[in-house]
Amino acid sequence: MATIEVRGLTKQFGDGPPAVDHIDLASEDGEFLVLLGPSGCGKTTLLRMIGGLETPTEGDVLIGGRVVTHLPPRARKIAMVFQSYALYPHMSVYDNIAFPLKAQRLPKEEQRKKVAWAASILGIEQFLNRKPRQLSGGQRQRVALARALVREPNVFLLDEPLSNLDAQRRASARDELQQFQRSIGTTTIYVTHDQVEAMGMGDRIAVIDRGRIRQIGTPKEIYDDPADTFVATFLGTPPMNLVERDGLIFGFRPEHFTPANGSHSDDVVRFQFVVHREEYLGSERLLYGEIGSAKAVARFPATTDVELRIGQPVEYVVARRHLKFFNPRTGERTRD
Amino acid sequence: MTAIAEQQRVWQREERRAGWRRAGKRGLLYTVATLFALFAAIPFAWMVFTIFKQNTDLYNGKNNPFLYNDPPTLDNIRLLFNQTNYTTFVVNTIFVAALVVVITLIAAVPAAYALTRLTGRWGESLGIAIFLVYLVPPTLLFIPMTRIVAELGLKNSRWSMVVVYPTFTIPFCTWLLMGFFKSIPWDIEEQAMIDGYSRLGAIVRAVIPVSLPGILTVIAFSVAMTMHEFVYALAFVTSSSEKTVSIGVTTELIRGDVFFWQSLMAAAAIVAIPVALIYTLFLDRFIQGFTLGAVKG
Ligand SMILES: Nc1ncnc2c1ncn2[C@@H]1O[C@H](COP(=O)(O)OP(=O)(O)OP(=O)(O)O)[C@@H](O)[C@H]1O
Ligand SMILES: [Mg+2]
Secondary structure, three states, rough: OOOOOEEEEEEOOOOOOOOOEEEEEEEOOOEEEEEEEEOOOOOHHHHHHOOOOOOOOOEEEEEEEOOOOOOHHOOOOOOOOOOOOOOOOOOOHHHHHHHHHHOOOHHHHHHHHHHHHHHHOOHHHHOOOOOOOHOOOOHHHHHHHHHHOOOOEEEEEEEEOOOOOOOOHHHHHHHHHHHHHHHOOEEEEEEEEEEHHHHHHEEEEEEOOOOOOEEEEHHHHHOOOOOOOHHHHHHHOOOOOEEEOEEEEEEHHHHEEEOOOOOOOOEEEEEEEEEEEEEOOEEEEEEEEEEEOOOEEEEEOOOOOOOOOOOEEEEEOOOOOEEEOOOOOOOEEEEO | HHHHHHHHHHHHHHHHHHHHHHHHHHHHHHHHHHHHHHHHHHHHHHHHHHOOOOOOHHOOOOOOOOOOHHHHHHHHHHHHHOOOOHHHHHHHHHHHHHHHHHHHHHHHHHHHHHHHHHHOOHHHHHHHHHHHHOOHHHHHHHHHHHHHHHHOOOOOOHHHHHHOOOOHHHHHHHHHHHHHHHEEEEEEEEHHHHHHOOOHHHHHHHHHOOOOOOOHHHHHHHHHHHHHHHHHHHHHHOOOOHOOHHHHHHHHHHEEEEEEEHHHHHHHHHHHHHHHHHHHHHHHHHHHHHHHHHHHO
């Protein structure tokens, strides 16, 4: 077990803005830390620098408190699962899993035991003699995880390991992966651009945009207390509504945006909401429309009846405690 | 009911038509395949029949080349082995081919790897530039090459071919291997480095085994090129004991205007048939290799 820390880590490819820009990040021991951000924001680059596959332009990587910035990958005792799984196509599943053990020159008998152990944890004993091409996507993922597990690494680095699976497989794989991590308790850094994955799996989430960390926190903190408008709009489907008013940006979640129904409470802020379109999603309904010229969405459980008047302004309210305020110039949160 | 019966009839008709079309397609396929097989096999058959013919049989234009009108004979093979240095030619060919393969692999594998992996955009253009070198024909190059061979003191030695043949096998094979390496995902190599190997270790354990079809293709090409190369061998080597098969038999079994056809055919068949067999045994790998290289190259 070990912690991972990066200090002022920067990677510049050619000229142009750096792919990773002075990132500071520290995991706790045994933590499941998710790196979340849009495509091209530098998640993979950050992970590869931690793994030693990319040399940082600046900054340091520490594993278990030791600076490993200049050590090759093999000296870092890490396991990494690539997006493509990177199974060795010419080897059987058994040989794939045993590969890191061969590199350690472990005696054959011990290799066999460890492979059997890893294979039983991931439930792939029956595939050991197959070649990777004879496996489904989900099975390949488990082989890749078994290969990562078998050397009992200090840390796991996972780069979008579920993105090759279809939506249904993905939900169950998410569950399996999380249980697996909990049971072995190895510090894990998990890269994804899927917020559902991030929210569902992470102990903490680091939201990254254009090579910088915008916010680190538990899924609840990130969702309820976004540090800036980027985080506020990146998480949540649909995202937080942002409306400019009185020289501030007012932010509120669609689920907190409800019709006034003639109430006169002082604890609320009122908006004139013009609905353009309704979306019925089975368990919930989404109303798309505008407040002034800003787009906004309201969200209701499908069980509530909401009177719909398309195209006409209706008074909607948000409770004050659900409002967040942002600086319109910087996008940063201004403390209320 | 009539509607249903009508429908059934239409279906049956359609099915019959589809059946005919399938049969037609299959027939065409077999015809073409048979023609190709014959096209490839007839020269070999002709060769083999010729080897055992007596002169009186062979030189009578009215005789069917695929039948023995006079009894078959082994004299021609005896002539090949007793009156020429054929065994030496074969040994020399194997010697030169083996060394050329080794030299080619030592140079082309790292070169192709570096060009595909480490030089970014430049790799591609450099690869093409290297391939262009291969296109300069030996008929142009043998004059300067002769000087180089002489300077190296290798004139009239089989070593001259060992030194010169890689000048065309390396560029071609480098280019060929680049196609293979390009098709191998980076990930595998990086995974091997994560799994505990150095870059070199990762190349040896992960990249080379995956590119085995490519490497076999390269070996086959180098051997084939060595076996049929003629111009350099003719220019550099004159003594019988240093010749390879390609010039040995053509210089020693064509004396003035006398062609020892049967022995020539025997000489060619004895080396060609084993090579053809090896190719066939590895055919799957080869086809995989060729298509991989073709698509990506
Ligand atoms: N080897 C490289 N050479 C040059 N630029 C690179 C290289 N690798 C990544 N980049 C650039 O760095 C930026 C970050 O890339 P990175 O792969 O880390 O993004 P990502 O967050 O993993 O995106 P995705 O979610 O699409 O995988 C991108 O703009 C990319 O074009
Ligand atoms: Mg990525």
